Amino acid sequence: MKHGGDLTEAIARHGGDPGSWLDLSTGINPWPWPIPQHLPERAWQCLPSRAESEALLWAARKAYGAPGGAGIAAAAGTQALIQLLPYLAAPGPVAIVGPTYSEHALAWRSAGHPVIAIDDLAVCPPDAAHAVVVNPNNPDGRVTDRAALTRIATQLKERGGWLVVDEAFADVDPAISAVALCPDWPIVILRSFGKFYGLAGLRLGFAVGAPDTIERIAAALGPWPCSGPALLIGTAALGDQAWADHTRSKLEQQARKLDKVLANAGFAIAGGTLLFRLARHPHASRLHAALAQRHIWCRSFDWADDLLRFGLPSDAAGLDRLAAALSD
Amino acid sequence: MKHGGDLTEAIARHGGDPGSWLDLSTGINPWPWPIPQHLPERAWQCLPSRAESEALLWAARKAYGAPGGAGIAAAAGTQALIQLLPYLAAPGPVAIVGPTYSEHALAWRSAGHPVIAIDDLAVCPPDAAHAVVVNPNNPDGRVTDRAALTRIATQLKERGGWLVVDEAFADVDPAISAVALCPDWPIVILRSFGKFYGLAGLRLGFAVGAPDTIERIAAALGPWPCSGPALLIGTAALGDQAWADHTRSKLEQQARKLDKVLANAGFAIAGGTLLFRLARHPHASRLHAALAQRHIWCRSFDWADDLLRFGLPSDAAGLDRLAAALSD
Numbered sequence: 008m009k010h011g012g013d014l015t016e017a018i019a020r021h022g023g024d025p026g027s028w029l030d031l032s033t034g035i036n037p038w039p040w041p042i043p044q045h046l047p048e049r050a051w052q053c054l055p056s057r058a059e060s061e062a063l064l065w066a067a068r069k070a071y072g073a074p075g076g077a078g079i080a081a082a083a084g085t086q087a088l089i090q091l092l093p094y095l096a097a098p099g100p101v102a103i104v105g106p107t108y109s110e111h112a113l114a115w116r117s118a119g120h121p122v123i124a125i126d127d128l129a130v131c132p133p134d135a136a137h138a139v140v141v142n143p144n145n146p147d148g149r150v151t152d153r154a155a156l157t158r159i160a161t162q163l164k165e166r167g168g169w170l171v172v173d174e175a176f177a178d179v180d181p182a183i184s185a186v187a188l189c190p191d192w193p194i195v196i197l198r199s200f201g202k203f204y205g206l207a208g209l210r211l212g213f214a215v216g217a218p219d220t221i222e223r224i225a226a227a228l229g230p231w232p233c234s235g236p237a238l239l240i241g242t243a244a245l246g247d248q249a250w251a252d253h254t255r256s257k258l259e260q261q262a263r264k265l266d267k268v269l270a271n272a273g274f275a276i277a278g279g280t281l282l283f284r285l286a287r288h289p290h291a292s293r294l295h296a297a298l299a300q301r302h303i304w305c306r307s308f309d310w311a312d313d314l315l316r317f318g319l320p321s322d323a324a325g326l327d328r329l330a331a332a333l334s335d
Numbered sequence: 336m337k338h339g340g341d342l343t344e345a346i347a348r349h350g351g352d353p354g355s356w357l358d359l360s361t362g363i364n365p366w367p368w369p370i371p372q373h374l375p376e377r378a379w380q381c382l383p384s385r386a387e388s389e390a391l392l393w394a395a396r397k398a399y400g401a402p403g404g405a406g407i408a409a410a411a412g413t414q415a416l417i418q419l420l421p422y423l424a425a426p427g428p429v430a431i432v433g434p435t436y437s438e439h440a441l442a443w444r445s446a447g448h449p450v451i452a453i454d455d456l457a458v459c460p461p462d463a464a465h466a467v468v469v470n471p472n473n474p475d476g477r478v479t480d481r482a483a484l485t486r487i488a489t490q491l492k493e494r495g496g497w498l499v500v501d502e503a504f505a506d507v508d509p510a511i512s513a514v515a516l517c518p519d520w521p522i523v524i525l526r527s528f529g530k531f532y533g534l535a536g537l538r539l540g541f542a543v544g545a546p547d548t549i550e551r552i553a554a555a556l557g558p559w560p561c562s563g564p565a566l567l568i569g570t571a572a573l574g575d576q577a578w579a580d581h582t583r584s585k586l587e588q589q590a591r592k593l594d595k596v597l598a599n600a601g602f603a604i605a606g607g608t609l610l611f612r613l614a615r616h617p618h619a620s621r622l623h624a625a626l627a628q629r630h631i632w633c634r635s636f637d638w639a640d641d642l643l644r645f646g647l648p649s650d651a652a653g654l655d656r657l658a659a660a661l662s663d
Contacts, residue, residue: 015385025377025384039380044373049353052367054535056353057343083411083538083560090557094422110557117554207382208563210411226445229418229438232411234562235536 017304029303029325030318034145034176034283037321038257039205040244050235059238066245067213071198072181077189078221081241082232085175085199085212086110088224092195092214093118095223097167099136104128104151106310107141108173115139131159136168143176143183146285146306146316147278156185160192169220170194178203179255179281190217195224200237202282203254204244211237258282261319268326269317272333283318291315294333301332345632357631357653358646362473362504362611365649366585367533368572378563387566394573395541399526400509405517406549409569410560413503413527413540414438416552420523421446423551425495427464432456432479434638435469436501443467459487464496471504471511474613474634474644475606484513488520497548498522506531507583507609518545523552528565530610531582532572539565586610589647596654597645600661611646619643622661629660 014025014032064079073079082088093101093115100121103112112122115137123135128151131138138159142151160170174196177183188194195216201207211233214224233241244250258281265284266276272294274286283306288294295307295315306316320326342353342360392407401407410416421429421443428449431440440450443465451463456479459466466487470479488498502524505511516522524543529535539561542552561569572578586609593612594604600622602614611634616622623635623643634644648654 013382013384030381033382035380035382039376042379048367049536051370051534051536052363053358054341054361054363054529056341083415083562086557086559087411087415090555114557201382206379207559208377208379210559210562227418229414229442231414231535231538234411234538234565236564237562 014304017299021299021302023302027302029320029328031320031329032304032306033207033318034280034316035202035207035318036205036254036258036282037319038254040240040247040250042206042240046236046239050239053235054231055233055235055238059235059242060233063233063238063242063245066242067198070245070251071186071213071215072184073186073215074189076218077186077215078218080214080221080225080228082212082214082228083234083237084201084210085173085197087210087228087232088197088212088214089114089173091224091227092169092171093120095227096120096137096169099166099168100134101137101139102131102135103138104140104144106146106308108145108175111139111141111171111173128155128159131162136163136166137171138163138168139171139173141173141175142185143180143280145176145280146283146308146314148280148285149278150183153185153188156194157188157192160188160194164193168193171197173197175199175202176280176282178251179258186215189215193217193220195220200241200245203251206240206244209237209240210234211241255281258319264326265317265319268330268333271330274315277314279316283316285314285316287313288315289313297335298329298332301335303329303332342632345627349627349630351630355630357648357656359648359657360632360634361535361646362608362644363530363535363646364533364582364586364610365647366582368568368575368578370534370568374564374567378567381563382559383561383563383566387563387570388561391561391566391570391573394570395526398573398579399514399541399543400512401514401543402517404546405514405543406546408542408549408553408556410540410542410556411562411565412529412538413501413525415538415556415560416525416540416542417442417501419552419555420497420499421448423555424448424465424497427494427496428462429465429467430459430463431466432468432472434474434636436473436503439467439469439499439501456483456487459490461490464491464494465499466491466496467499467501469501469503470513471508471608473504473608474611474636474642476608476613477606478511481513481516484522485516485520488516488522492521496521499525501525503527503530504608504610506579507586514543517543521545521548523548528569528573531579534568534572537565537568538562539569583609586647592654593645593647596658596661599658602643605642607644611644613642613644615641616643617641625663626657626660629663631657631660
């Protein structure tokens with residue numbers, strides 16, 4: 008299983024249909040921002056206008072606390088930006104702090120950059136032209152602090168390289184964000200809309216960085232990278248501060264409940280964010296298979312046979328179903 | 336005005352709001368495929384599944400008549416593919432048949448390819464590694480026949496290059512399509528969903544070509560390039576043959592009516608497709624300004640001061656409004 012969130016393979020192997028599975032394989036908020044029943048027809052029919060794009064970028068800038076001197080660009084999901092950045096980056100090796108979301112290494116390698124796997128940003132080798140860190144990291148939730156980011160950004164600036172900071176899960180704790188470091192350093196920050204706002208199918212993500220870098224990214228994305236619905240829904244949701252605050256505390260409560268279920272089943276919580284929990288168990292592989300037979304889908308990892316990652320069940324019934332399956 | 340379909344600039348200059356303008360600046364079908372009132376929530380909330388992606392590609396393959404040996408990939412609009420192809424293409428100059436949609440030249444130039452402007456595919460110079468032709472062409476509707484495409488594809492194959500055929504407006508006359516030439520030639524065909532289906536805001540487009548080329552394109556796009564709504568709506572609309580047939584004849588009738596309005600106002604029809612008409616008038620620039628003052632927006636061109644392009648008004652009132660404004 009390369010990614011979470013795709014039950015196609017699980018269903019092929021274990022039967023059932025998407026509705027009957029308890030899908031805990033993603034880090035997507037199970038309580039999405041409430042999209043309006045009716046979107047205006049022009050959102051579907053017309054090419055997004057410049058005015059609509061600017062409204063979205065303005066809302067994102069505010070939600071993410073991007074300083075005035077930083078640039079910001081929108082894409083059809085941060086994945087589109089992950090794919091693009093290696094083609095725009097100067098030639099040279101990239102150091103990627105891992106284990107982490109595997110698509111970063113894939114994308115840089117595909118674009119011809121040698122990839123150096125490191126386990127801490129502090130040990131970034133001198134021959135790396137670029138560095139990538141997911142912050143907080145997926146799946147362990149590890150946070151790289153701003154001093155460490157600044158240190159490596161200073162080095163990469165001398166080498167003409169970029170520090171890519173993937174803040175896909177930073178919405179749950181905005182204090183983690185390094186947006187304040189733009190535009191002084193060659194930092195490109197990626198922000199995912201779909202995870203925290205629970206609307207991964209919408210495909211919306213952002214890059215924040217120095218204006219000249221962001222201009223190059225926007226030019227390479229070309230006109231109309233985002234759908235009309237993404238522009239309208241993104242603008243409204245990113246402006247909904249009350250929903251964001253309420254959601255953070257709701258996620259916190261549910262994450263604590265999930266931790267308790269996992270602890271009761273003999274797991275040790277090994278990390279995570281409020282959108283997923285990483286848990287250790289000596290029989291993790293066996294438990295993953297047993298849960299799948301009961302149509303509960305979580306993430307396993309090819310680099311660790313004692314770890315599983317669980318997204319948040321959306322309700323008490325989901326928590327109970329997981330608890331019951333784990334106690335079988 | 337670089338593109339059609341964005342009233343932001345027109346409104347800034349002439350006032351009004353999007354609803355009060357008669358926007359004839361695009362080549363988008365004014366009668367969109369009817370999207371369902373309620374999309375399933377998972378289309379917004381979940382990452383699109385492999386099963387959903389495969390269903391879309393299957394529907395597109397059938398609608399576009401792609402032969403079994405061809406590959407097909409979906410993106411968030413053909414614009415995303417126009418942006419991407421130059422980064423994947425072998426180094427070397429590209430010959431672009433023009434005047435045409437200006438984004439092709441922009442994208443190839445941005446990715447470092449010298450651009451050679453040619454006015455007919457038959458005069459493609461021997462130093463061009465790649466060629467791009469929009470077929471039927473925008474804005475003049477000129478059709479390049481399959482023999483001419485095969486001839487140049489044969490030459491480019493020897494040079495390791497690509498022939499990109501942008502069939503953005505081929506849905507109105509499927510006989511034009513060169514999909515049958517894949518997979519024998521290094522041809523990449525671009526198909527736009529939003530124009531013929533009247534859903535440009537959805538952002539959906541396709542590349543059809545030799546399987547190895549399409550595999551590279553799909554890998555560079557990465558996972559989940561299209562939104563959940565685009566997958567569901569695209570699959571349903573592309574499978575709706577009755578709607579497509581009915582729409583073609585409806586567009587044909589409206590295009591004839593538009594031609595009559597333009598001819599009555601002293602324009603000579605210079606070309607176009609069933610989704611837009613290109614019309615010549617000695618005072619085209621003055622008429623463009625006069626129409627804008629009456630909040631009617633059509634396309635003008637920086638390379639010809641006697642040409643205007645008109646999209647189809649959606650109803651008789653729109654035709655009458657245009658006729659009245661032109662007779663003022």
